[in-house]
Amino acid sequence: MNSEIERYKGLLTNIKNRVRQGQLKANLSANAEMLATYWDIGKMIHLQQQQKGWGKGVIPKLASDLKNELAEVKGFSVRNIQMMIQFYNEYSDFSIWQLAVGKLDIDAVTKLSVAQLESNSISQAPVARLKNNSITQLSVAQLQNIPNESLLITKIGWTQHTVLLQKIKDMPIRYWYMQQILEQGWSRDTLVTQIKSKIHERQGALVHNFDTTLTNAHSLWAKQTFKDPYIFDFLTLATEFSERELELELLKHVERFLLELGAGFAFVGRQYKLEISDKEFYIDLLFYHIKMRCFVVIDLKKGDFLPEYAGKMNFYCSAVDDILKHETDKPTIGLILCKGKDRIFAEYALRDVNKPIGVSEYELTQMLPDNLKSSLPSIEDIEKEFFEANNQDN
Structure with a gap:
């Protein structure tokens, strides 16, 4: 009887997986076909403007007529048609739009999660093809992870494309953002936020000793994962704050905090206790990185980086490796977040440390004077008043 139940559960699981794969395939195919349609429309209008001398005035007329002729079809506003023309102009050299959607490597993608499409299953493009001076802003590792541009473009949603077309003119950087959209599942709003914070300039910019303390593959992962500085503009702190206050504020906004850290971070604990030789030590924040x-x-510091911070972090990493690390886990990585740092100072401090450690700054843009902050109600106070008011109404 039990074996029958197990076989049924297995069948049910296989069917659910196949349905999800089918849904993902359909979504990817539909997205690629929609982009191809928009590219063709942009091309048709562009050619008429070039050959017939039609001006911009034709676009409002097209938008109006298409709305009347294709009332059931959305997406033909004046602004969207303008974006289609720009979309064609930006990617006019690509032949992907002449390919049948079925030829896209959909099967490989369905092996990945819906939320995060891994890059390593998509064919890689030679770095040499990305010819642009600003390519030096990106690390070699980041560029090597940029997949074939044609396939990459077809997997990005139209709303994300419109953001990239408007805000990122540099092609290698635009491809980098496309890659992040796929890997981290960024929505349009998240993409806008990340571009505004110039995340492409911050990725991998921290001071670290990863090259000498990790294997090549793990070091590349770490350098692509961590950034400098971290932007905590979602916090509201007094001009004078303690490290504990910073820690508590980050956890109050844990979703925004995790978004700034990047994909793959799983929160383990705050003030995580380690017992070593009958003594207790507390880690500010402990995470596990799934990838x-x-x-x-x-380790959070409210001031500038000091050399002794590296020794303390080395101790914490050794303790976590000994007490918590599973035999299949990679070495624990330490990240020291400071309000400021001298890069040369930090490099000297990490030079002979044997545990992988990075040093980054953080930026706070919403600062309240102490006297004003103390006069404002807390979230707890507001919730309490709201609850009491509701009870009185009832």
């Missing part, structure tokens, strides 16, 4: 398969220890 890197390792623990990440974060």
Whole structure:
């Protein structure tokens, strides 16, 4: 009887997986076909403007007529048609739009999660093809992870494309953002936020000793994962704050905090206790990174970096490796977040440390004077008043 139940559960699981794969295939195919349609429309209008001398005035007329002729079809506003023309002009050299959607490598993609489409299953493009001076802003590792541009473009949603077309003119950087959209499942709003914070300039910019303390593959992962500086503009702190206040504020906004850290971070604990030789030690923030398969220890400092911070972090990483790390886990990585740092100072401090450690700054843009902050109600106070008011009404 039990074997029958197990076989049924297995069948049910296989059917659910196949349905999800089918849904993902359909979504990817539909997205690629829609983009191809928009590209063709942009091309048709562009050619008429070039050959017939039609001006911009034709676009409002087209938008109006298409709305009347194709009332059931959305997406033909004046602005959207203008974006289609720009879409064609930006990618006019690509032949992907002449390919049948079925030829796209959909099967490989369905092996990945819906939320995060891994890049390593998509064919890689030679770095040499990305010819642009600003390519030096990106690390070699980041560029090597940019997949074939043609396939990459077809997997990005139209709303994300419109953001990239408007805000990112540099092609290698635009491809980098496309890659992040696929890997981290960024929505349009998240993409706008990340572009505004110039995340492409911050990725991998921290001071670290990863090259000497990790294997090549793990070091590349770490350098692509961590950034400098971290932008905590979602926090509201007094001009004078303690490290504990910073820690508590980050956890109050844990979703925004995790978004700024990047994909793959799983929160383990705050003030995580370690017992060593009958003494207790507390880690500010402990995470586990799912992709890197390792623990990440974060130490928060309200001032500038000091050399002794590296020794303390080395101690924490050793303790986590000994007490928490599974035999299949990679070495624990430490991240020291400071209000400021001298890069040369930090490099000297990490030079002979044997545990992988990075040093980054953080930026706070919403600062309240102490006297004003103390006069404002807390979230708890507001919730309490709201609850009491509701009870009185009832």
